[in-house]
Every structure is written in structure tokens, then in C-alpha cells.
Amino acid sequence: MITKEYPKVYLYRRIVQAKLFIDLNYADNIDLENISDEACFSKFHFIRLFKQIYGKTPHRYLTDIRLDKAKQLLSDGLTVSEVCFRVGFESLSSFSSLFKSTIGKTPTEFLSNQVVRQTEMTTNPLKFIPGCIASKNGWLKNSNFQETD
């Protein structure tokens, strides 16, 4: 293992810790000023370094994490209002409009598409698998995927 350290490793570690803090606490009312304080940076310096590393501001990053998590929860079958509050939004209307402007569909439309997809996976799973692999595994013969013995 090569262990040569790269320059400014301590800066990287502090920014990464701040990013991991957001990953863990995205559903809470996160104050980005507190994060920059904890990372021992001025707010301006923190935002600049974060953007340089992750390509977006901490605020945008937090919003994207919340929307990603919202997509996952909608796919799991939760209702739109449950998802909204569970990922840290305080109002359904701001959640819905942000979701629509970023994802291109309203949460309700996204949820409907997911229900259709999940139903297809249950009724026709082979649609999602390359035929050659399904054939090699014997899944074409045993399309209900039960024990064959």
C-alpha cells in the first residue's frame, strides 16, 4: 500500500466530515453555519472549499440528498406527505415544487410511475433481465422462481 500523503489532507478531512454530517442528518433542521463552525472554517471559506470538492454548494448538496432520499422512499411506497416530512422539508408545497423542478415530475407522478414499475417487476421480472443471463440460470423455464426440487 502506498501511503504518501497528498497536500492539504487536513482540509480534505474536515470537509469530508462535514459532508458525512449532512449525509447522516439531512432530515434534521441543519444549520450550515454550525457545520462550517464545527469544521473550523469561516462560512465563506467552507462553502468555497465544499463547492470546489463536490461541485455544488453545501445547501444544494443538502437539497439533492433530501430529494434522492425522497425518491427512494416514494419507491418504497410511502405517501408523498410522509416522505416530505421524513426527508426534512417543512412544507408540502415547497417539497413538491422543488421535486418537480429538479426531477421533472411531481412526487405524485413519480410515485405512480414507481407503482407501475414495481408491479411489472412482480408480474414480469424477466423484462428487466438480459435474456442470455436468464437462460443461463434456467430462469426462463422457471418463471415463477419457486423451488424446482
Added chain:
Amino acid sequence: MYVLNQDEAYDFYVNKLGFKVIIDMPMGPNVRWLTVSPKEQEGIEINLFPLVEGQMFDAETLKTMRELVQKGTFGAAVFECNDIYATYEELKSKGVIFKKSPTKEFYGIEALFQDNSGNWFSLGQKK
């Protein structure tokens, strides 16, 4: 991508690498069709296929395959990230094992890491 255990592979790829699950559906006893995608490289879909005995592998082949995967024989994928140093620090803090820390090579900065089955990957940085 062959993995030793799908539940453990799920934990590694989703919770440590932060990959997105594309499909996760049961395909019979002990087998799921499980595909994941790196968030920073949309369009790539990796199937985490379990090494279990069945039509694809008889007992002897399976034993050989598991040994080969475990000893780190297979490594065919190159992942890209926005910042290799930040990704390296994050993955290391989550317990990912690196065979090579970020190093400047003539073709760019590269690191090498292993998944929890033994498969290894190259990690590069977008230009």
C-alpha cells in the same frame, strides 16, 4: 460482478460506496437480481451476482470461482469521482480497503480499492 454474499455486497455498494439501487427483486431461493449504479456515473448499471450453486455453477466450479474472487483475481471496473482525495478520505473513513492511495501516474491520479468480496477497482478523477 460476482459477489460472495448479496446482502453483504448490498451493504458495501449502497452504504459504503453510496451507489444507487436500480433493481432489487427476488429471483428464487438465495438469489436476487440486484443492480446498482454509481451516483456520479449515471448510465452504468452493475449487477451484483451471487456465487451460489445452481444451473450456472456446479459445486466444483463454484468453489474455484469463490476462491478466485476472494483472492482478488477479478478487477475490471474503473470508477470516476469529482475529487479523488475527498472520495478516498470518505471511503477510508467508512472502512473501505485501499490497495493503493491516490497516486499521480502518467495517465492521471489513481487509487485502487477492494469490495468486501475481493473484487478490486480503479478509482480515477474526472478531468
